[in-house]
Every structure is written in structure tokens, then in C-alpha cells.
Amino acid sequence: MKLLKKILKITGIFLFIILLVLYYLFSNFTAPKSDKEILKKFENSSITLVITYENFRGFEYRKLTIKKDTTLPTIVFVHGTIGSSTDFSKYMKDSLLLSKANMISYDRIGYNYQDKNSVQESIAFERDMLQSILQKLTPNKTILVGYSYGGPITLAIQQKVRKIILLAPAVYSEIEPMPWALNLYKWELTRWLVPSVWQEASKEKLSHKQDLQLFENNWKNSPNQIVSIHGTSDRIVPFENSTFLEDQFPKNQFELISIPDAGHGFIWSKFDDIKQLLIHQLD
Template structure:
């Protein structure tokens, strides 16, 4: 019950997406650009910088969310001085077919990878927060030679940690959907099958060879801290570091952005893992 009350309060308090013109005003002097790519029947929307840097930082948001979850990182001089950045609206959110969920981790990975193929950098670093975590993990599994490294932030990657929550069945009804904000309806549609998706990914973890850092709060009530231990188990050779942040909740990109920036620079400074 505490969790659903928290989620309702979050829906009231948070604006999960902003339009591109508002983003430009927010970023003021930053030359942010926007793009759309049709992948199959899906429009994929994204925001990016084009400073001709050698390394592209790829931000993938959680559930619900949009590319603008990472808008403050586009202001960070410590990133702009060295990296280009891209943040993608995951399928069903923002302007990537808003309201139409994509439950398949494999398909989400494919759609986002198609977007990234437009950016001819050999050095690309994946950052996934929350449900963005298994998405970027699937990208590293399916496209092992295309990414330099990966940072998992409070990632929902362990299938055993995905519990059956009674209210999700309520939302997944006509009446429940009517009273649920659209962002949360889409979120529900991709979280309901997530446990099976994560089980299907279990044999694929050995395909991840790129250096990885995990950042996890010890007081995360949405994604249990045991997910960090799962990463240690599944990535014995490629896991560089696990940062357990004491007394920190799920919202690390907003409360502790410096931890993510530090991890980006650590991965970027490491040796190239390209064959």
C-alpha cells in the first residue's frame, strides 16, 4: 500500500515530459538538437548535442519518464567539455509513440540501437536508470561490439526481485486504466511482463564484455539494492565497480548526479574494449 500511495503522489508532483521548445528555454545557451527516426511502425524521438566529440554518452530513462529525465546532465560543463550526449524517449513515452507500450526488451534495444546508428562514433557509453537498466543491458547483449561501456543506475535487472503487485492488475483493466495517468498506464504495460523478460535474458548476460559500473541506493523502495548483487553475479569479469550509496533512494540521477558523472569519466578513461 505504501508503494502505490508513493506512486500516486509521484504522478501528481512530477512532470514526466516537456516539449522541445520548453527544453530549449531551460537549457538556454546549450545547443541542444532534436531528432526523430521511424523504426518499423514506431517513431523514436531523441535530444542530443553535436559538438563533434569522440565519445557519445547515451541516457536511457526509467518507467515512467522521457528523455528530459536527464536534462540537467546536458548543462554539466564537466560532460560538455569532453562528450556529446543523447537522451532517447523510450517506446511509449515522450514523443516515441506516447501511450503505446513496447514490452519486449529485445525490441526496445533494437529501436534505440537504430537511433544510435545515426551517430558515427565508435566510443558510446550506455547509462540506464531503473527500467532503462535492463534496456541498456539488452543493448550490450545484442550489440556487444558497438559500445565502450555501461553504467547501470538503480537497475531493475534481477527477475527474482520483480514481485507481483496487486494494483498492477487493477490498472490493467478498462476501469483502472480510465483512472490512471497515461504515463503510468504505459509503465504498467511494460512492467507486467518484465519478470519474464528478465528471465529470458538470463542466458545472455555472459555476452556482455564491456566494462560496467553499478550505482545503487541502499534505501531504494522501488528497485531493491539486491539488484546490485545480481550484477556482481552475472558480470564477474566485466564489472568494474559497484557503488552502494548509503541512505539514498531510487532517484539517483536527480539527487546524486555527480556519482553518474564520475562513473562516466571512469569508463571513458579506461582501455578500449573494441576488437
């Protein structure tokens, strides 16, 4: 019996240490990166990445810019929940993509490095913030790429741009999943276990369904050409979000591209496929 208790005690301590390590790795991996860490990602390339800090309605946010040729169009990436400007760093380093476009990515409020501000829980706010970035760009040379929660933000833009490309857009409230893990944030006793940036993501997720209802019946009013790229096995933002959009637009304005068996993380796991689709839209 004593031996069994000893084994159980050692096993419990071992499992606890493993959980602590996994928690640290998870928290560190998903946390927004510092300027130094971002620049390190680009240090072995010939690309000049410019990091600036901008202000919108009293909020400071970070913007990453790669501008190689003023005659080229500009891709503006909008990240999801959870996410950051570095979600698209692999695309921003790709030489073939950079031969065809300049690129901008930015941290939404609440997702900046060591951000003391909270998420705004408002598609309207995010739309207006994106609009402020677009003011410095030529509309007919601007392509918006919105991933996940970034999808409705780009789609809410009423200004005419060259094109809007949606990547697994979360645009339909009726099929908005609410993962059980959100309860860890909702319960005060367990909230401390949730890393700070995930607390911000939880706030945004919990309000997203209601916020979408203010917009989802008006997506069809967009003046832009829209392409939606979506994985058929996406459980975080179901594929039906894109078919919902497809039903709202005429065929000459909207194109749906499905990625068979791809999940929500396809912007990383299917990088080559997404890259080729972006290149096709730039040609």
C-alpha cells in the first residue's frame, strides 16, 4: 500500500509539472511578441520591415509595414480572435508574394504587446480603425485580407477597394460555436488560469454573436468583389459561414473557394495553398 501511495504521489507531481510546462508554453506561444522578437523573424531576409505605433481614438496600436514598390497593390491583413500582426509573418516574408504586393499587418486593440487596453468588442469600432489605416492607401490598389474575426471587420468596410479576401470568416451568428473552455473565463474561480490575452479573446468571443446580428443582414450591401476561402473541416468557424455569404451575393461579385479537409488553422497548415490563392487574386 505504501509503495502504491508513493507511486501515485510521484505520478501526481510529474503530471502537475507537465501541466505547468504545457501551460507556460501555451501562454508564451500565443502571447503577442515584442518588437525585438518580430524583427528577429525577419533578420535573415533582405526584407525591410518597418514597425510603427499609430493612434486611433486615443488607443495606441502597432503596425507592421513592408513597402517595396509604390506601383504595387497593398495587402492589409486583419487578424482574428485570438491573434496578432505576426499571424501573417510567413506571408510577409515570402519573396514571390512581395514581388506582387506591399503588405501591412497590425495588432487590434487588446492584442498589442503588453497591451493595457481591453478589446473593444465592436465590429463597428474595428471597421472604423481599419478605415483610418486605409486613408493613407490608394483604394483601387488595396486588397483587404480578413482572417476569422477579421473577416467581418473587412467585410464591414463600405469603401470601394480592389478586393476583399476572407479567410474562414466568422460572419453568421446562428452557427457561432461557444467552446466549453470559455467557461474557464466566465467562472471567476478559474479565470486566473486563463492567460491575459486569452481573457481578451474570451470577451470578444462572448460578445461576437450578438454584435454580428447588427451586421449580418447587410453584408450584401458591400460594394466590393469578395473571395471567401474556407476549410470544409473547420470546427472553430464552420464552413457554413461562407455558404451563408454565398447566398447573399450575386455570382459575379462573390467567389467561394473551399479547402477540402482543412481546419481553422489553415493559414498556417495550408500555407502553400493559401499563398497560391493570394497570388492568383493579385494577378
